[in-house]
Structures are given as structure tokens and as C-alpha cells.
Amino acid sequence: MEFDHILIRYGEMALKGKNIKQFINQLQHNVQQKTKEFPNVKVKRTQGRMFVLLNGHEPEPIMEKCKRIFGIQSLSLAIKVDNEVEKIKEAALYALTQADNAKKFKVTVKRINKDFDVRSQEMNQILGGHLLTNTEGITVDVHHPDVEVKVEIRKEATYITSSVVPGLGGLPVGTSGKSLLLLSGGIDSPVAGYLAMKRGVQIEAIHFHSPPYTSERAKQKVLDLAKQLAKFGKSIQVHIVPFTKLQQEIFREMPDAYAMTIMRRMMFRISEKVCENESILSLTTGENLGQVASQTMESMHTINEVTNYPIIRPLVTMDKQEVIEISHQIGTYETSILPFEDCCTIFVPKSPKTKPRRDKVKYYESTYDFSQSIQEAIDGIETIKITDKKAVDESFSNLL
């Protein structure tokens, strides 16, 4: 006997009124995509429930995949058996013995199929008795059980579960449109991307690359971060912008104190163009209020002037510690703290303006024509598709 199903419960989505169908379809699609590498797995739906049929695959790796899909409230491993008392007894015992730290349990029987002869209450007692006589050191506690053995007698079969694993919540990626994430390689931007994805947003990423000031390893780091994010959603297009020339011009031609602000404005201008080309309707950044000198209200006001696209700033009110905690949870922290220079750290002016003004910036920008370099940067964009598949580097494959 072994668990042959994963039961998926979706929470918030149940509240979504008329759109519910679209949300559930997307969730089913996402689960299918994430479990594609397991050839026999099937994803099915019956009234208000989604089941992953394992068909002989081991449950753990598939559970791990499902734990990273947004839109799932909780998951349980389930056993499907025929509607026969003896088979249900056997399966309930298996489910109980598989649960961690089972000291106190309760049995909950739901008889949805009223054709089943034994009534819920009676079934409860039969199963409770069976479990008690066939285990050691485990007692019944209906008020504070460690494990609840849930038995659902449905028309086609009976499903038995024992432990409930929380899912990530949120909405299925793909139900809230696309956004372009400004991905730097630091701690914040991957977390911002993750939180946008949590609300159902599909993200693409843009990264500004300034060789030789920034290295291939810095670029690889960004791709690694994108890969980590892709585990929570679909594949991610990463647009790598060659930024060296434009950046050099900014730092050469613009007043030192304003160079950082103007550089950020250029990034937004280029990002907006990418959005236009890719039919993306918003930008997402890891900006946060008051965290570093450039992230002030004044700075945001001045930089935001160059675009009227909505900018999603999921971290804007968070403390640094909260952001770091999330980055640990989602597995981006270790990569983020790798010590490579990125385009924001390489040309740091001695005293960047913490309260830049729109009128001044506008004036400085009018004194030099950046248009050609901007266009060159856009034309030179390299787009890389990142999936969460494990790509074995070709040059290493014979070594390993």
C-alpha cells in the first residue's frame, strides 16, 4: 500500500466569483507544467478538488514541486481505494502510520456518496477502533489531535489523507498579466519578483550589464536568480542590456551627484521600451523606502517621471530583515550575496544626491544627447530564456 494521489486545495481562489474557472484552469495548467518531467502523472479535477495521480511515481519529489506552485492553499498525500470497508480500514491504518509524530489522532469521515451503506458516525467508530487496535502508543484525541485521518467516501472511490502540508497561497502565475522585473543581482529584486509572482503575475526580467566593469559571473548570478524564481512559475525571459557605453557617458557628462539618479532614469526608459516590444503592462522593482540614499521619496519621484507605466514595488514598506527572511525562504539569498560588482555598485559617486529634483535632472539631461546610446543599448539586448529545468553544462557533461 502506498500514497497514490496528491490532493490539492485552493483557498482564496474559491472566492473569486465569475473568474474562478479561469483561475482553476490556469492552476491545473501550471501543475501539469511543473510535473511534466514525471511521464505518468495526471492532473484531474472533480468538484472543488484537484488531484495529482501519481501512477507509480514516488510522491516526495512531486510534492516538492507542488509546494512551489502559487494558488495552492494546502496539499495532502492521499490513497484512493474502492468503497469497501475492509479496504478503507487498511488504507486508514497506512495513512496514520505514515504521519510524522502521530501520538494522538482523530478520524473524520465524510460520506458524500449516500449509497454507501455504513453511515459516517458508524464508519468513524469502525476506523477509530481499527487504528487503535493495530498501533502502539497512539491514542484518540478528537479535540487536539496530532493527526487527522480524513476519509472521504465519494461516488467513484474513497480518498484517505492524514497530513496536511501548507502550500504557498497566492494566485496561479499567469492570471494577473505580465510585468518586467528589474533584476540587479542584489537581495531585494528577486524577492520583489517572487512577491509579484505570488499575486499571479508572470514576470520577465531585465538586467543591465556593463562589461568589463561587471563580469560574466555577475551576469551568471542574475541568470541563476532567474532560475530560482522560475521554480515558482513559468520560464522567465531575461533581457540583458549592454549598458557600458551609456553608463560611461552618464558618468562622464553628468554632474557627479546626479549621475545615479540619471542612470536609474535611463534604466526605466529602456525598460519601458522593452515592455512596449513584449506587450508587458508594468514594471516591478525591489525599491524600498529609505533603505539606501537613492531610495528616498524625492528620488522615487524624480526617477518615476520618465515612465507612466505602473511600477509594482512589493518591498516598498518592508524592513530589510523581512526581505532577507523571504530571500532565505525562496533560496535566493546565498546567490544574492555573492560578491560580484553590478552596474549599481561599480560607479558609485562620492556623494549622490539623496533629494534629487525633477527640474534639475531635466536640465542636465537636456545638455547632452543620449538618444543614440539608448537606442544602441536597446538594439543590443540579448534575451535568454530561463527554465527551472536542470541544464547540465555541455562542456562539463563528460566529466560528470
Added chain:
Amino acid sequence: MIYLDNSATTKPDPSVLESFNQVSNQFFANPSSIHQFGGTAEKLLVTAKNQAADLLKVDKDEIIFTSGGTEGNNLAVKGIALEHQNRGKHIITSEIEHPSIYEACKSLEKLGFEITYLPVNEIGVVSVNDVKNAIREDTILISIMHVNNEIGTIQPVEEIAAIAKNHPKLFFHVDDVQGLGKVSLELMNSGIDLCTYSGHKIHGLKGTGMLYVNNRTKLFPLFHGGSQESSLRSGTENLAGIVSMVKALRLIKEKEKNNVQKIYEMQHYLMDELDKFDGVIINTPKKGAAPHIVNISVPGIKPEVIIHMLGEQNIFISTKSACSSKLKDESKVLAACGFEKGRTTSALRISLSYENSQEELQTFIVSLKKAINEFKKALE
């Protein structure tokens, strides 16, 4: 040559050696160097770690590359002891552990730790109940091997892991140096917190190994320095060794999946033939043992003499484990099984690999018979 001492070490696989050679030649940069060359080396290191994690079905952050079984065992035992001594100073282990566990525990006794050495039954198995009963408020570590290196018995580590799971304050370490590639052991969600592996027992190279440390487990490092291996094992990574070992791991896992039956059959053949010998006692149990070890006693003979007689014909087996062969007295493991002295001082170990063949074993059986007879004749 007929090599039947695979529990002492194995012959490196040619393709593993080739990998070692290539990595040493082409990717000798320090993975911590920030230049492109170092970047490539680091990428190779990460790729190797990912592959090892996949093969062991664990998270990549849960693998620490080490120099081998002895280091892994020392890091696990001393690392837990030093890191968690404020929680308690009691450690549970068994009487039949490898010296790298046993002596590490002995050394901790000098630092004020209290060690419980659990006995084994007549086939060399620790009792799960004994483990349960030995757990105290101040127990911080249980360390039990998976497969015994001398007689090959499999310890009930999965059941012990289930018990350990119910005691969140202690950690459970498994020495799986002998089991890897022959007797499968799941780590994920098992209750096992630490697990030691060695490269040269699976046709990798000496000086390579891995320690699995699950995400909840904190260790005090033995080596401090440049913070390599998540700061648990500083020192420039032995990239060529690591890559070659991970390749060996992939190969042995494939063999385990497809060919483990072959070793079982060879073991059955050996046991059946040895059973027919007069005066030979088979110490390895017929059930509940790993497939690659057969331990026998021939009371009345000196095992070294048999080793040398076979050695003259290029057949290599061993007495007790190579690691404790320098100690003159009896086999500690067989003594722990409660056997009398004639049996514990006359033990021979035959240990197989996927490379051995039935024909080799036939030759060995003939030669062993001859050696024993000659020895007995000389005494008459």
C-alpha cells in the same frame, strides 16, 4: 589478480580517473578566484554538487564535500558535540562502529562527554529498543552505522531514524560508507540528520568524500578558514577529486539499480561453497546483510598466514577491517557479537564489487581450500 578486498578500498573506475585528470588539467583554477577561469571552476563545482544532490535526493545545500569517511565521521560527531554541548553532553553509539566514530567518541570522553556504547546481538545488530531506552534528556547525538564494515550486517537505521524524529533535540548520524551503492538508504524526510560517504569505496579516489548535513542541523566546523563549503569545511576545494567522486557516485547508483542482484548471487555462491568447508564458520548472517561482504572464521588457523598464502597467488582478501588491522588482538566486532576467542581471532573477510565475476570466486574457493588444508597439514 583477483581482488576481493573491496570494503577496504576499490579500484578507481577508468572514466573516474579520466575525469580527475581532465579537471586537474583544464579547470585547475581556484573556484574562489574572481576571474573568469575561477568562475568556470566554481560553475563546475556547483554542477557537481547539484548532481550529487540529485543522486542522493537531497538539497544541494545539504552536501559538504570532505576528504573521506574518517573526516565525515569526525565532522559529524565532533561537530555536533561542540556545537550543541550546552544542550547536553550525552552521545549514543554502538560497539561495532568504525574507529573514526569509536575513537572520536573516546576523545570526546576526555572533554567531559558521556558516551553510551550499545551492544549488538549474535549477528551484530543493534537493538532498536536499546537505542530507545538509552535516550536521555541530555542526549544530543545518536551515531549508528548503516552496514557494518567487518561482517556486513545492516543496522535498523530507518527505525532508529523514526525514533530520532520524535526527539527533536537530538541529531541522528549514519555512517553509510559501506552501504552506498549496495544497500539503498533514503535520506529525505527520513529522520537522518547527517550521513557520511566515502569516494574510494565506490570506485572513486582516495581523499574524497561527502557528508550529508540536513538543513536543520548546525555543526561546529573542524577546519576554519576561507569559508568554503558553507563555512563547514574551509580549504580550497579538491575540485578534481569532487568531480570524479560525483561521477563515481552516478556510476555506482546506476549499477545498484541494474546489477545489485549480481552481487547477491555471488554472495550466495560464496556462502554455499564455504558452508561445505570443514571447520569454517560463516559470521555474516544469511539474511539482513549487505550483499558484498562475507566474513568467515576458521578457528585454529592464523588468518595472516592464509592472507599471505592467497596473496602469493595474487588473490587478495583481508582479515578484519583494514583500518583496525594494525591492532594485534581480536576482531572487536566479532567479540561484540559474543563469539568465543577461537572465532574472533581467526576471521577472514571477502568483500565484493560489481567488477568481480563468478569465475574469480571459483578460483578463490579452490585456492582457499588448498591454503587451509596445507596449513592444517603443516600443524600435524
